[in-house]
Amino acid sequence: MSEExxxxxxxxxxxxxxxxxxxxVLFTYHQGxxxxxxxxxxxxxxxxxxALPGGFxxxxxxxxxxDTVIRILKQKTxxxxxxxxxxxxxxxxxxxxxxxxxxxxxTALIAHQACRSHIxxxxxxxxxxxxxxxxxxxxxxxxxxxxxxxERLRQKALYSIVPAYALPETFTLPELQRVHEVIIGKPxxxxxxxxxxxxxxxxxxxxxxxxxGGRPAALYRMREKSGDYTFVRNLEQ
Amino acid sequence: MSEExxxxxxxxxxxxxxxxxxxxVLFTYHQGxxxxxxxxxxxxxxxxxxALPGGFxxxxxxxxxxDTVIRILKQKTxxxxxxxxxxxxxxxxxxxxxxxxxxxxxTALIAHQACRSHIxxxxxxxxxxxxxxxxxxxxxxxxxxxxxxxERLRQKALYSIVPAYALPETFTLPELQRVHEVIIGKPxxxxxxxxxxxxxxxxxxxxxxxxxGGRPAALYRMREKSGDYTFVRNLEQ
Numbered sequence: 303m304s305e306e307x308x309x310x311x312x313x314x315x316x317x318x319x320x321x322x323x324x325x326x327v328l329f330t331y332h333q334g335x336x337x338x339x340x341x342x343x344x345x346x347x348x349x350x351x352x353a354l355p356g357g358f359x360x361x362x363x364x365x366x367x368x369d370t371v372i373r374i375l376k377q378k379t380x381x382x383x384x385x386x387x388x389x390x391x392x393x394x395x396x397x398x399x400x401x402x403x404x405x406x407x408x409t410a411l412i413a414h415q416a417c418r419s420h421i422x423x424x425x426x427x428x429x430x431x432x433x434x435x436x437x438x439x440x441x442x443x444x445x446x447x448x449x450x451x452x453e454r455l456r457q458k459a460l461y462s463i464v465p466a467y468a469l470p471e472t473f474t475l476p477e478l479q480r481v482h483e484v485i486i487g488k489p490x491x492x493x494x495x496x497x498x499x500x501x502x503x504x505x506x507x508x509x510x511x512x513x514x515g516g517r518p519a520a521l522y523r524m525r526e527k528s529g530d531y532t533f534v535r536n537l538e539q
Numbered sequence: 540m541s542e543e544x545x546x547x548x549x550x551x552x553x554x555x556x557x558x559x560x561x562x563x564v565l566f567t568y569h570q571g572x573x574x575x576x577x578x579x580x581x582x583x584x585x586x587x588x589x590a591l592p593g594g595f596x597x598x599x600x601x602x603x604x605x606d607t608v609i610r611i612l613k614q615k616t617x618x619x620x621x622x623x624x625x626x627x628x629x630x631x632x633x634x635x636x637x638x639x640x641x642x643x644x645x646t647a648l649i650a651h652q653a654c655r656s657h658i659x660x661x662x663x664x665x666x667x668x669x670x671x672x673x674x675x676x677x678x679x680x681x682x683x684x685x686x687x688x689x690e691r692l693r694q695k696a697l698y699s700i701v702p703a704y705a706l707p708e709t710f711t712l713p714e715l716q717r718v719h720e721v722i723i724g725k726p727x728x729x730x731x732x733x734x735x736x737x738x739x740x741x742x743x744x745x746x747x748x749x750x751x752g753g754r755p756a757a758l759y760r761m762r763e764k765s766g767d768y769t770f771v772r773n774l775e776q
Contacts, residue, residue: 308583346545
């Protein structure tokens, strides 16, 4: 049989295959806390439980798995997150009551104000403090996915300025340091943090300043691709 | 409707879902070269092309995605690799002619002698020099998967002794250094390499020695979990 003929006769739906979903762990930073986006499930299974935003691949619309995640997050937040990275793929017979299932999980970051107005209008979508979410009984194995995403984010905060994606487009160095500290869970030395960031040349000084109580601090924005930069020594050292 | 009733009526096969496979990039070290296991495809699609070993989840047999990979690798090599790690999940409408498809890829390492006799008896399975495989027209997007696995392995060789899993259970320090050098693609300083490995206390001296031309060298084996150890500075420094 030729390949052409084989493909004409091939029907995916004739073979049993695990249920396939995509889930996103979307973080933001707001008022001193690291937060994660959760959805209260309105359908079976696990109806009524809080869950990570997720869904199925749309074979007509999506050209990649990242397209799927972005489409789902846009439905929930109205905007596309500036940072998205594949985290891990979980699979097994028991994680979903509908049967053997696989989910490809992603970590994403967004500024709180970027989607604030949209999220406030939707009743079953909310930002939850990560510390609180970690103690909730989330749907499926989402607790495990959240835990893994939290760990990955901690590594990112130690070795890169990826946490800046949880801030508005312009931010001060004390604000950036604060997000890093909240994610790492420890205070960082101000002088050393500032020097490391400056030496790596990751930020652009916008020329503007903002004062928050104290003296005015310079406003920065990220240089293009500076989220990809990895520090050789972590920022705690 | 209750969840129980919902689950009774739920049929996975009623929903179109991407084709789901698992692929493994199994590396070994033999006679000075890094090698990868390839299979000559005997079925459509891409019949006749060389491909990474892979296959479908068996919902009856497999309790996890790692079970799937191990089952498939055991079919090809007769043994279970001592090192296996999830690499990345690739998905899209064009990577497989049968339609929208997703593959969860894994990197694995094994000693050449552990499966030598089995592989020699099978006609369509072979170890290929990685440098050569990278120039071949592999099936599907397997060239891209191989490239990513090669990069991940390079990072592992810089920051851990994971490459030791491509050696027999006992090995000399010069042998371990050689595998690291082949994977990294650069010579390492002998004295510094030896000191770094010793300081991290990752190996157990078996008390035996082996001479290969020169003076006898001590034979080591890996301490339990020493593959998880990450050097703070990479081994080139």
